[in-house]
Amino acid sequence: MDIKKLINEMTLEEKASLCSGKNLWETKEIERLGIPSITFANGPYGLSKINCDSYDPVPATCFPTPTALAATWDVNLAYSVGKAIGEECLAENVNILFGPAVNIQRSPLSGRNFQYFSEDPVLSGEMGAAFINGIQSEGIGACVKYYIGNNQESHRQNINNIIDEQTLNEIYLSNFERVIKNSNPFAVMVAYNKINGIPCTENDYLLIDILRNRWNFDGLVLSDLYAVNSIINSLQAGLDLEFPNSPNNTKQIIEAVLSGTLDSSILDNAIEDILNTISKVIKPVKECECNIYDKEKHNDLAREVAEDSIVLLKNKRNLLPLKKDRLKNRKLAIIGEYAKETRCQGDGNSNVIPIMFENAYDEIVKLVGSSVKIYYEKGYNTSKNSEDDDNTLLADARKTARTADIVILFVGTPQYYDKEYADNVNLDLPTDQVKLIKEIGKVQKNLIVVLSNGSPVTISSWAKYADSILETWLPGQASGGALAEILFGIANPSGKLPTTFPIQLSDTPTYLDYIDSENNLQYKEGVFVGYRYYDKKNMNVEFPFGFGLSYTTFKYSSLTLDKDILTDNDTLEIKLKVKNTGKYFGKEIVQLYIKNTDSNILRPEKELKAFTKVSLFPDEEKEVSFLIDTKDFSHYDINTNSWVIESGPYEILIGKSSRDLPLSKNIYVQSPYLPKTNYTRDTLAQDFLINPKTKEIVEPLLSSAAQSITSDTNAQEKLINYFKNIPIGRFTTLSNGTFTEKMLNDLLYSANEA
Structure with missing residues (x-):
């Protein structure tokens, strides 16, 4: 594809039309010039493709969600998952995957946390880069998102995040920088929100100064769906492509170029980025090339990731691992609806329709065989439409637990906790599940609790009732077998927390967040996000960042x-x-x-x-x-x-x-850097004594001022120490006019020049 030649041959109308999508998932084609359309699909943890004609979802492998993947702390697994999803994109004729999302888990209440890796930019960046390298090894483009500051769902489309420059660079840009430099994704998706008053889609500081110039990104910059307010401002700020289609904005581009409001070279630059990306992902169809992938192999990979993501949070008396031979002819109770109805993923546009599926109950039964007597109780309702009585479920579960030798209790957050478009209001498990844990704990000394959740939950109200606690996250389609192998020691848990588990919600650094009437949200905690906050305050937490137990030492x-x-x-x-x-x-x-x-x-x-x-x-x-x-x-x-x-x-x-x-x-x-002080009239005198260039002026000034008050040398020394803590500007008065305004201005000039 001769891109320069194509741009010269394109009409203004064709260029303008190419700057917005054909629909929700495709770019426009220009048949006259042989420019094809390319297809996008969601995919933070599996291909989520919607057929544009029928709007039916395409089945794919549902891998563990990104938080679970990050809990493996294994970049090789992240690469393998990306590669597998890339293979499925090839099979389904998807050219670019919307993923991964590498935003920071700033608050444990964010509804989209399950799509993000971690509270830490290094872990997020390394896992994200490996995932992208895996996808792009198959010739499929990755589109990293959401650039930047998409850290909550509430007011997501109109919030103005006020972030100081140090925090912006050290926390919220740092993970994106690592991804851009270590994996060179084909595309970057720009977020809805504003940063310090400017929409991300119109923010030339973010899109040009940092992304293009500082990081040398040369790929496609596109908007989230319906995120563009002004297509002209966005193009001038460095955006290339708006999703989805917008005939009105196409018309605005034409008018802006004709009137001179939009420089045609800016439009040409955007078209060049779009065509470059199309040329990267469009490949000639090879004869005998079969667009198929090994579904069993991908399911095995999903199981491996789920297995490595499980975090052993507690193991009192080494209750785990269970031993089949010791359980022979004994009673094992499996309680909780999530044992059969696995919470494999969160809710939203990125939902994956699993190709195959397994649950923990069936896999445990399969593993132990007939030698162990297994009893099941539902325990609670996950659906509000269920006709089962909560009190009856609790009573039946308690009765079964009392007569069992060991209980494995499955609990977790309901589907509406972990979803796009809404944040959570607390970190607690549902009250009926907490009550169930306590009631079973009162009658059963061998209690194993299995958690399923996309974000941290509080456990302080019930943890003492459980001997062992396993965190399984939202673990994908093949988690049943993975958990069974962990429970019975065929595999050893090796996951560690990618995020801190606080004792209570009010302990979190974002607890006092407040979105004002103009939709402003100040990131008051600054760089103290996650463990940085708890460690700085020396605050107790339930489980620290990076924590995870093992069956070995x-x-x-x-x-x-x-x-x-x-x-x-x-x-x-x-x-x-x-x-x-x-x-x-x-x-x-x-x-x-x-x-x-x-x-x-x-x-x-x-x-x-x-x-x-x-x-x-x-x-x-x-x-x-x-x-x-x-x-x-x-x-x-x-x-x-x-x-x-x-x-x-x-x-x-x-x-x-x-x-x-x-x-x-x-x-x-050893560094050549010297901290630069901005010297003003309000700078204390002692700060000028640190600077060799101004010390020789200020030191005699302090002595002279002290001598003008007393001839006692001891008293003078005390006065000098007092004067050190006085702003330098006040010495025009203290010196009785011997230190003039001109001398002060010369001193400030000299200090700032130094």
Whole structure:
């Protein structure tokens, strides 16, 4: 496809028409020039294609949702899932997948959290990049979304998120930057919301200054559905394509170019991006190429991801894993409707119609065979239309639990908790399920609780009744077999939390969020999102970020750094050893955090910078290594509008979670950066003493002022210490006129120039 030639041959009307979709899922074709239409589909955790003619959904593999995938902390699995979805896109003639969504889980109440990876930008960015690389390995384009600040569903389409520049860069742009640079997605979808008063679709700072110029993104920039307010402003700000179709906006583009309101070169740039993307994803049909994929293989992958995503939160008395031989001829009660009606995904436009499906109850029965007596009780209603009486269900469950030897109780959030378009109002399980847990816990000492939810839930009101707790998230179509294997020790749980579980909703950093009458929302917590907030406040949490138990145990040792001093543009190699000291094969997620021990600005206590997953047999020991660079020690400086590194001591922390870091080493970082102070009349005198260029002026000034008051040298010293805490501008009065306004202005000029 000769793109330059095509652009020259296109009429203004054809160019304008190409800037909006043909419908909800396709771009327009221009038959005269042989420009084909391409097809998009949703897909954060599986292909969600709608046939444009019939509007019927196409069945596909329903993988665990992104939060569950992130709980594996396994970039190789993320790549494999992306690749598998890419294969299904090929089979269904989809050219670009709307996914992944890498937004930060800022609040546990967000209804769309199940579509996002984590509260942390490093984990989100690494998992997102691997997922995209997997998709695009099949020649299918990935469209990363939602750029940026789509952190809540309430007022999603008109909210103005007020985010300070440091927070914007360190938290909400950082994950997108990692994705853009590490995977080069074919497209970026722009969010509905405003950032600091400007709609994302019209925000040239976000779309041109950062995305294009700073990150060198050269792909397609398109809008979320119906997100464009002004197509002219959007094109000028760097948007290429509006979805869906908009004949009125096409007319506006034509009129704007003809009137000179819109420079034709801007339109041509957008057309070039669109045509470049079409040329990347359109491939000639090869003879004998069969658009099929191995459904069983994809189901096996979905099961593997579900298995690795399960987090063991509690295991009192080592109740798990269960042993079939010990349960022979004993009673096992399975209680809870979710045992048979698995909550495999959240609700919304990205829903996947599973190709096949399994539930935990059937898979447990299949695994244990006839040697174990299994009893089932529904326990509660998940549907408001059910005719089953809640009290009767509770009584029957309690009776069965009393006579059983072990109870596996399935609970979780209802479907309306985890969905697009609405946020949750609390973090609690439904009251009937909490009551069920407590009642069963009173009559059964061997209680295993299995959770299904897309976001953190509070467990403090009922956790003491459960001996073991397993977090399974929204685990996709093949989770039944995965859970059965975890329960009976065929597999060892290796998942770790990609988000913090607070004790109560009021503990969360966004608890006092308030959307005002003009739809403004201030991100008052700043960079203190998730574990950064809880750690800075030294606040107790139910389960910390990165937490997860195992049936085996791991020992960390022999941490070494390849240098003691890190200079600008250097790399640092970090090595340690991890040993499986237990009796089961297991996988451990090794997490690396960096702590700035002597910063001049308010910083998080520590931040995740790298991670890896290592597999170990009993008594096996492996060396783990990380290679990080000086960027990992940097922060965004609002005075220079750039990433900078403070010189000083830092601490390398290695361990199992943000609260369990058994290994640490200190390193000193040398950087040419010097913090820049904006000196004004209100700057304290002591700040001028730090600056060598102004110290020689201010020091005599303080002494002179003190001497003018008293000749007692001890009293003068006390006065000087007092004067250090006075704004420099007041010395025009304190000096009785010897320090003039001109001298003050010269001092400020000299200080700021220095």
